[in-house]
Amino acid sequence: MNTLRTLAVASALCTVAPGIAWSTDWELSADMRLVDSDGQPSLFDGGLGALRYDSEHEGVQVGRLRAALTQPLGDVWAVKLDASYFGQDDAHPVGLTEAYLEYRPYPVNGWRTRVRIGAFFPPVSLEDTASGWTSPYTLSNSALNSWIGEEVRTIGAEGQLEWLGTRLGHDFDLGVNGAIFGWNEPAGTVVATGGFSLNDFQTTLPNGYVGGHSSAVFPEQTIFHELDGHAGFYVGAQARYLDRVTLIALHYDNRANPAAEDIALNEAWHTQFNSAGVRVDTAAGWTAIIQWLSGTTSNGPPDDFYPWPFHARFALISRQWGRQTLSARYDVFGIESTDEDSFGAEEGHAWTVAYMFNQGPHWRFALEWLHVASEVADRATLLDEPTFAGENQTQLSVRYTIGSGL
Amino acid sequence: MPRISAGIFRLLLLCSAVPAVAGTISVQAMLANHEPFAGAVVTVSAAATHAPVAPVSAIVDQINLAFVPDIIVVPVGSTVEFPNSDSVSHQIYSFSPTKRFQLPLYHGKPYPPVHFDQAGVVTLGCNIHDRMVGYIVVTDATYFGRTDARGIWSATNVPRGTYHVSLWHPLLRDTGASLDRDVSVTGDESKNITVQLAQALRPAPLQATARSRDQY
Numbered sequence: 001m002n003t004l005r006t007l008a009v010a011s012a013l014c015t016v017a018p019g020i021a022w023s024t025d026w027e028l029s030a031d032m033r034l035v036d037s038d039g040q041p042s043l044f045d046g047g048l049g050a051l052r053y054d055s056e057h058e059g060v061q062v063g064r065l066r067a068a069l070t071q072p073l074g075d076v077w078a079v080k081l082d083a084s085y086f087g088q089d090d091a092h093p094v095g096l097t098e099a100y101l102e103y104r105p106y107p108v109n110g111w112r113t114r115v116r117i118g119a120f121f122p123p124v125s126l127e128d129t130a131s132g133w134t135s136p137y138t139l140s141n142s143a144l145n146s147w148i149g150e151e152v153r154t155i156g157a158e159g160q161l162e163w164l165g166t167r168l169g170h171d172f173d174l175g176v177n178g179a180i181f182g183w184n185e186p187a188g189t190v191v192a193t194g195g196f197s198l199n200d201f202q203t204t205l206p207n208g209y210v211g212g213h214s215s216a217v218f219p220e221q222t223i224f225h226e227l228d229g230h231a232g233f234y235v236g237a238q239a240r241y242l243d244r245v246t247l248i249a250l251h252y253d254n255r256a257n258p259a260a261e262d263i264a265l266n267e268a269w270h271t272q273f274n275s276a277g278v279r280v281d282t283a284a285g286w287t288a289i290i291q292w293l294s295g296t297t298s299n300g301p302p303d304d305f306y307p308w309p310f311h312a313r314f315a316l317i318s319r320q321w322g323r324q325t326l327s328a329r330y331d332v333f334g335i336e337s338t339d340e341d342s343f344g345a346e347e348g349h350a351w352t353v354a355y356m357f358n359q360g361p362h363w364r365f366a367l368e369w370l371h372v373a374s375e376v377a378d379r380a381t382l383l384d385e386p387t388f389a390g391e392n393q394t395q396l397s398v399r400y401t402i403g404s405g406l
Numbered sequence: 407m408p409r410i411s412a413g414i415f416r417l418l419l420l421c422s423a424v425p426a427v428a429g430t431i432s433v434q435a436m437l438a439n440h441e442p443f444a445g446a447v448v449t450v451s452a453a454a455t456h457a458p459v460a461p462v463s464a465i466v467d468q469i470n471l472a473f474v475p476d477i478i479v480v481p482v483g484s485t486v487e488f489p490n491s492d493s494v495s496h497q498i499y500s501f502s503p504t505k506r507f508q509l510p511l512y513h514g515k516p517y518p519p520v521h522f523d524q525a526g527v528v529t530l531g532c533n534i535h536d537r538m539v540g541y542i543v544v545t546d547a548t549y550f551g552r553t554d555a556r557g558i559w560s561a562t563n564v565p566r567g568t569y570h571v572s573l574w575h576p577l578l579r580d581t582g583a584s585l586d587r588d589v590s591v592t593g594d595e596s597k598n599i600t601v602q603l604a605q606a607l608r609p610a611p612l613q614a615t616a617r618s619r620d621q622y
Contacts, residue, residue: 108501109501171608
């Protein structure tokens with residue numbers, strides 16, 4: 001009898017099995033650029049320019065080659081891998097921008113939990129909501145989120161708890177999250193050494209770096225190291241009014257020992273910041289985003305700290321109609337320096353205007369103009385050049401995507 | 407004798423085809439700005455005991471990351487199938503007390519229909535695509551439907567009796583008695599009811615985009 005029951009259950013499962021979708025979802029994309037730039041040598045070549053492409057990297061460039069997959073493991077677990085090659089410099093390797101195990105149990109009585117274990121972006125950006133942590137509004141990220149992409153990654157575990165009020169007849173959803181992480185002690189190097197930049201680069205794991213080979217100004221710096229055995233943490237909160245207004249806030253502290261370094265002379269930077277943002281979406285296709293971030297990063301022996309307070313904020317307005325999106329953004333960013341030579345000090349602002357045309361699920365065309373003006377003390381002390389630079393970059397992007405879900 | 411029997415049979419048939427004295431209940435729903443309220447769910451329940459409405463088999467599809475239709479009304483005891491016509495997988499759930507269920511990750515039509523045996527509103531969601539939301543109104547009402555573009559819905563051939571008329575929509579901010587009416591049908595007449603909302607509806611959900619990470 002038991003055998004019969006087992007057979008009956010097994011046959012029932014077999015009839016159900018064909019449509020149960022535990023198959024791999026995947027996506028491949030190639031984003032090529034045609035670039036015009038009068039920028040100074042960029043962070044990726046060890047310079048102090050604030051653009052992704054400098055005047056030595058014009059013409060046809062690789063924007064990003066990307067392969068991503070999601071492999072469900074049963075019903076509520078999934079592995080997500082996102083690998084990219086950003087071109088930029090032949091020395092920048094193919095690597096993983098994100099790689100994590102996700103646990104998504106079903107909501108219970110309006111409460112939902114999410115757990116991520118692995119390497120992923122902390123919940124800072126209100127811009128980068130499209131696949132591959134990219135922006136649906138512009139090609140280049142704001143200075144704020146460019147910095148996150150360059151050197152901040154959670155390598156650890158994150159938990160999120162949400163109350164789905166809108167599913168219970170209320171107007172709000174609320175959520176809190178927190179994470180503990182390691183292997184990100186060098187975070188702070190880029191902002192203190194190279195300053196802010198506006199780009200869509202994402203430093204890849206495990207060996208991706210920012211900076212340039214044999215650069216005296218900004219030598220290459222790998223980002224993902226554990227140097228002191230201290231776990232960092234962040235805690236954050238989100239609130240949504242229907243699907244129209246989104247508020248997020250985050251406090252981040254990598255709790256690094258600023259005196260720590262390894263035998264390869266990778267240095268720890270104690271970096272902490274607070275960030276907050278609001279996004280408003282309307283039925284007429286308008287989106288407005290304001291994001292703010294303020295923090296400090298410190299490095300050096302205990303009796304000779306160099307703290308660098310830094311801040312970045314932006315306002316973006318975007319209008320989508322049909323397959324077209326037109327966006328404009330204004331960025332402000334700055335780094336103070338307590339060093340007597342003002343090492344690392346910077347003030348800047350930028351204007352970005354972008355037009356995007358999504359022809360369908362496969363083709364996307366984009367045109368972006370970006371102007372950044374910055375006053376950087378190190379241009380005088382390290383390069384014997386004027387501290388002020390105005391840089392302009394125009395990009396035409398053609399991206400082709402294929403995937404199981406398109 | 408056979409001829410007489412046939413005559414009586416025809417007479418009986420005629421009698422049964424002519425309804426007892428019956429009326430019409432017509433409901434017009436108006437938004438706060440006095441525009442018609444299309445798509446509102448109207449239920450009309452008889453005060454007296456009545457035979458239950460026969461259950462139906464309904465379908466709520468998933469197309470372009472949306473439930474289609476986004477709202478259905480079915481009698482208690484009905485079944486609903488949830489095929490997934492998208493190329494991406496969905497993971498459908500309800501935590502509504504009326505009916506809690508989960509359909510693990512799937513596409514196509516791998517699962518048998520879900521049985522709804524209790525009256526109430528069931529809110530549908532997808533555990534992968536957070537913006538997807540749909541509603542199944544499971545009702546034990548005698549008559550039910552949704553208002554048309556003019557904001558009107560009517561029940562015809564309503565027998566004499568007292569009825570409770572109720573209006574519902576997921577975007578309603580109005581609550582309580584203003585959405586309910588009691589009406590008596592006493593003869594061959596048309597009872598017209600107007601429900602005028604005092605408050606504007608909640609904004610309708612924005613259309614989900616396939617490229618969205620559904621985060622924040």
